[in-house]
Amino acid sequence: xxxxxxxxxxxxxxxxxxxxxxxxxxxxxxxxxxxxxxxxxxxxxxxxxxxxxxxxxxxxxxxxxxxxxxxxxxxxxxxxxxxxxxxxxxxxxxxxxxxxxxxxxxxxxxxxxxxxxxxxxxxxxxxxxxxxxxxxxxxxxxxxxxxxxxxxxxx
Numbered sequence: 001x002x003x004x005x006x007x008x009x010x011x012x013x014x015x016x017x018x019x020x021x022x023x024x025x026x027x028x029x030x031x032x033x034x035x036x037x038x039x040x041x042x043x044x045x046x047x048x049x050x051x052x053x054x055x056x057x058x059x060x061x062x063x064x065x066x067x068x069x070x071x072x073x074x075x076x077x078x079x080x081x082x083x084x085x086x087x088x089x090x091x092x093x094x095x096x097x098x099x100x101x102x103x104x105x106x107x108x109x110x111x112x113x114x115x116x117x118x119x120x121x122x123x124x125x126x127x128x129x130x131x132x133x134x135x136x137x138x139x140x141x142x143x144x145x146x147x148x149x150x151x152x153x154x155x
Contacts (some may be wrong), residue, residue, distance in 0.1 A: 001035060001117050003028075006100055006108035023109045030104045032122035033111075040116060043091060047140060050118075056089065056142035063138040064131060065095075071135070078129040082151035086144050088121040095137035100128040126154055 003023045028035055038046045050056065064071060081102075090097075096114040099121060103109045112132065113119055121127050131137060143149060 001037070001114065001119075002110075002112040004110045006110040023103065027103055027109055028101065028111070031101065031125055033101060033125070034118070034120035034122075035111075036118045037116055038091060038118050043116075043118075043140075046118070047091060047142065050089070050120075051142060054087070054120075054144075056087075056144055058143040058145075060141050061093070061138065062141055063136075065136040075129075075131060077151060081126050081128055081154040083124050083126050083154075084121075084149050084151060085123055086149050087123050087142075088127075088149070089119075089142035091118045091140040092116065093138045093140060096132045096134060097137045097139075098130045098132060100130075102126040 003025075005023055025035055036046070047059070051059070064074065068074070090113065092113050092115050094115050096112060099111045099113065099119065101109045101111060101121065102125065111119065
């Protein structure tokens, strides 16, 4: 995982004094984001414990890659700031992706996830999602209710 502040017009230019130190796991935890690095040899055990602890009932695998039909259309649904009424749980099996997450002070925290990373973006937290230039990711997803995972865009 890589963390960084993403500059935007609301919070001044890159390199401002407020941005000299990068975000930490504590910044993610402050808005309810869970991050863990899971072992390759027993990620399912860790996911099962998470399912039990948080009440997730459904698990599947999603894969996006350059030859995925309508890839750009799928990605367009998640590039704008949105939230879900259910947690967004992803464990990366291969590839990489980018979550931009609104921090406690409304600044964007950019989180690049890769193989072995588990991220839980809690329900009702504004975020965005993109693929990296590789345009490939395969993830395990966990849901409490798939209907709660529809994006609701920020006005």
